[in-house]
Amino acid sequence: MSAGRAGHSGHSARTGRVAGERVYTGRTIHVDVDQVRFPDGSVGALEMVRHPGAAAVVALDGVRDGPEPLVILVRQYRYAAEGFIWEVPAGKLEPGEPPEACALRELEEEAGLRAGRLQRLASVYTTPGFTDEVIHLFVAWDLEPGRMSHEASEFMDVHRLSLSRTIAMVADGEIRDAKTICALTLAARWVDRIGSCGV
Incomplete structure (x- = not known):
C-alpha cells in the first residue's frame, strides 16, 4: 500500500x-x-x-524570595490585534545582535529593568506557513531598575503578576499572544524544575 x-x-x-x-x-x-x-x-x-528574528523574555521577580515569583508583563497596543494585549517584553534583532543581547535590551527598554541572569528556554517559528521569523525565548531574573525607552509607536504599561496568574490567563484566553503563551509555559516548567535547587 x-x-x-x-x-x-x-x-x-x-x-x-x-x-x-x-x-x-x-x-x-x-x-x-x-x-x-x-x-x-x-x-x-x-x-x-x-524577518530578522526576535527575542522575548520572561522576567521573574523574587525567584529566591518566596514560594512563587512575579512575572513582568506589558500590556501593549497592537493595531493588528485591534487593541491592547498582554505580552512579555520582546523585540526584533538588530543587525549582528545576539538574541541574548536583544532580550536584555528589550527588557530594559520596555519594562525599565536590567537582569543579572539570563537563561535560554527555546527558539520557535512564529508562523512558518508564510514567514521565516524565529523568536528566541529566555527567562531572566536578578532584576534591578534600568532606563525605560519606548519608541513613538509603542504604547504600553508594565505589570507584575504571579506566575500562576499568568498561566491561568493563558488557559482562560486572556493572554492570546503566541510568543507569550510559549514563553510563559516554558518558564513555568523551568521554575518547577529548579525547585528548591536554587538558581
Missing part, C-alpha cells in the same frame, strides 16, 4: 528555493515571491515574509 503524499514517502528531490523576486522592502520586514521545489519534485510559487 502506498504511503501517499502526506508522508512524502519515496520522494528524494532536493527541496528549497529555486528562484525568487523581492516585491516589497520595508523597515521591519521584506516580502519575496519564491519559486520553491517541493518534496515531490514539483515547483510552485510561495509568498514569503522575511
Whole structure:
C-alpha cells in the first residue's frame, strides 16, 4: 500500500528555493515571491515574509524570595490585534545582535529593568506557513531598575503578576499572544524544575 503524499514517502528531490523576486522592502520586514521545489519534485510559487528574528523574555521577580515569583508583563497596543494585549517584553534583532543581547535590551527598554541572569528556554517559528521569523525565548531574573525607552509607536504599561496568574490567563484566553503563551509555559516548567535547587 502506498504511503501517499502526506508522508512524502519515496520522494528524494532536493527541496528549497529555486528562484525568487523581492516585491516589497520595508523597515521591519521584506516580502519575496519564491519559486520553491517541493518534496515531490514539483515547483510552485510561495509568498514569503522575511524577518530578522526576535527575542522575548520572561522576567521573574523574587525567584529566591518566596514560594512563587512575579512575572513582568506589558500590556501593549497592537493595531493588528485591534487593541491592547498582554505580552512579555520582546523585540526584533538588530543587525549582528545576539538574541541574548536583544532580550536584555528589550527588557530594559520596555519594562525599565536590567537582569543579572539570563537563561535560554527555546527558539520557535512564529508562523512558518508564510514567514521565516524565529523568536528566541529566555527567562531572566536578578532584576534591578534600568532606563525605560519606548519608541513613538509603542504604547504600553508594565505589570507584575504571579506566575500562576499568568498561566491561568493563558488557559482562560486572556493572554492570546503566541510568543507569550510559549514563553510563559516554558518558564513555568523551568521554575518547577529548579525547585528548591536554587538558581
